[in-house]
Amino acid sequence: MIxxxxxxxxxxxxxxxxxxxxxxxxERHPEIHFALFGLExxxxxxxxxxxxxxxxxxxxxxxxxxxxxxKPSQALxxxxxKSSMWRAIEAVKAGDADVCVSAGNTGALMAMSKxxxxxxxxxxxxxxxxxxxxLRGESIVLDVGATVGADAQQLIDFTxxxxxxARALFDVDKPSVGLLNIGVEEIKGQEEVKEAGRLIREAAMxxxxxxxxxxxxxxxxxxxxxxxxxxxxxNIALKTAEGTARQIAEYLRAAMSRTFxxxxxxxxxxxxxxxxxxxxxxxKVNGGVFLGLNGIVIKSHGGADADGLAAAVDVxxxxxxxxxxxxxxxxxxxxxxxxxxxxxxxxxxxxx
Numbered sequence: 001m002i003x004x005x006x007x008x009x010x011x012x013x014x015x016x017x018x019x020x021x022x023x024x025x026x027e028r029h030p031e032i033h034f035a036l037f038g039l040e041x042x043x044x045x046x047x048x049x050x051x052x053x054x055x056x057x058x059x060x061x062x063x064x065x066x067x068x069x070x071k072p073s074q075a076l077x078x079x080x081x082k083s084s085m086w087r088a089i090e091a092v093k094a095g096d097a098d099v100c101v102s103a104g105n106t107g108a109l110m111a112m113s114k115x116x117x118x119x120x121x122x123x124x125x126x127x128x129x130x131x132x133x134x135l136r137g138e139s140i141v142l143d144v145g146a147t148v149g150a151d152a153q154q155l156i157d158f159t160x161x162x163x164x165x166a167r168a169l170f171d172v173d174k175p176s177v178g179l180l181n182i183g184v185e186e187i188k189g190q191e192e193v194k195e196a197g198r199l200i201r202e203a204a205m206x207x208x209x210x211x212x213x214x215x216x217x218x219x220x221x222x223x224x225x226x227x228x229x230x231x232x233x234x235n236i237a238l239k240t241a242e243g244t245a246r247q248i249a250e251y252l253r254a255a256m257s258r259t260f261x262x263x264x265x266x267x268x269x270x271x272x273x274x275x276x277x278x279x280x281x282x283x284k285v286n287g288g289v290f291l292g293l294n295g296i297v298i299k300s301h302g303g304a305d306a307d308g309l310a311a312a313v314d315v316x317x318x319x320x321x322x323x324x325x326x327x328x329x330x331x332x333x334x335x336x337x338x339x340x341x342x343x344x345x346x347x348x349x350x351x352x
Contacts, residue, residue: 001033002320004313005088005097008038009065010104011302011309015046018103021309022057023050028310029317030056035091037062037084062087066108068302075108076115085109089116092295099316103300103309110146110290117293120325122332125150126292127158127231128299129165130238131315134222140166141219142291143231144238150230155179155196160331161291162226163208168322169315174207175225178214180233189213203338207331289319296324 006022008015015038022034034057036043042065047054064083066075079086085104091097093116102109110126119126127143142162147154159177166175179197181189186197193213200210211224219227219237229237257263290297296319300312 001031002029002099002317003033003035003097004316004320005035005037005091005100006313007085007088007100007102007104008036008043009062009084010102010109011300011304012068012103014038014065015043017304017306018309019043019046019050019053020306021304022313023053024306024310025313025317026053026056028314032313032317033057035088035097036060037087037091039063039065039084060087066104068105070105070108072105072107072111075105076111079108080112080115086112086116089113089295089297092297093117098320099296099298101298101300101309101312101316103302103304103312105302106145106299109297109299113290113293113295113297117295117297119292120294120329120332122336123157123161123292125154125157126290127161129162129289129291130234131169131288132219132227132241134220136222138170139219139222139225139227140169141227141229141234141237143229143234144288145231145235146290147231149232150192152192152195152199155192155228155230156199156335157292157332158228159196159200159208159210159226160205160335161328162228163205164327164331165289165291165319165324166225167207167327168324169318170225172225174209176209176211176223177226177228178211178218178224180219180227180229180237181213181215184213184215186213199339202342203335205331205335205338207334289315289324291328294325296320 008018011018026032036057036059040061062082062084064079066079066083066085085102088100088102089112092100114126125147128146129140129142130144132139132141140162142158163175163177166172179193181193214223214227256265288299298312298316300309
């Protein structure tokens with residue numbers, strides 16, 4: 001049984017969307033046990049419409065709901081220990097849930113997750129990994145906003161975590177990984193990126209295929225399974241892609257409304273255009289994963305509909321079923337062991 005805790009108050013629409021999304025996820029995965037958290041007066045009427053979910057879940061009434069515009073410090077001050085978001089995360093810490101899913105305030109969710117779950121051993125900073133639509137299917141991009149700036153070791157940590165997630169989500173034994181850079185040549189880029197690339201290549205990890213440096217256009221091409229960068233650059237790339245998707249959608253809408261025949265054509269093609277827009281927008285490929293914590297937390301898009309929320313639960317289900325946390329711990333330990341062995345060999349060679 002996979003156990004998933006859900007913050008019913010998260011997102012732009014709260015339980016009115018989250019509850020139907022959870023119910024849909026239960027239809028897909030009847031073996032999931034849900035632990036639901038929210039305000040009694042807001043959640044009870046909606047839950048009553050889904051008796052199958054009510055039967056397969058436990059509901060805990062909470063005192064506080066974190067608002068979408070709350071600052072992380074405000075959320076911690078007013079919602080720690082008693083908000084639906086905190087209680088859903090705390091269920092993972094207590095071992096009552098394998099995964100937490102929330103569509104709530106991203107900053108508040110990260111702050112509470114770090115405070116409650118803490119980072120894994122040897123991880124200095126967590127990362128947010130996004131599932132990115134590409135011409136080849138999907139890839140993983142991290143970090144997209146948790147950490148502004150990163151040194152070589154943090155980029156290496158992101159690499160190990162992203163590769164582990166790719167193995168868990170894409171069912172690939174040796175995912176390809178690239179470091180986002182301003183060029184593919186080894187002499188280009190910041191020193192931190194070049195140092196991380198050198199160390200990853202020297203470690204020759206059996207659990208990943210290090211491709212080298214990749215550029216911005218490789219994100220859409222799907223050149224590699226995992227693209228690694230720091231949060232400032234990653235978040236700009238995410239927002240740029242989201243904006244570009246909306247821009248192209250508006251261009252198409254304008255073009256299809258110029259003549260009467262074009263408007264008729266648009267009526268028949270509208271669903272196809274909507275799917276195209278959603279496919280191009282990485283913000284709509286639902287289920288960002290917080291990596292590097294002592295527990296799995298999934299961030300659903302705040303504006304997601306029931307299908308989107310169910311998709312985020314699907315991601316959490318796959319992460320728990322494939323034991324993501326153990327994969328990350330294994331890869332991190334293996335990398336540090338290989339790096340220590342290489343350093344010891346270099347010391348022996350210099351002494352001789």
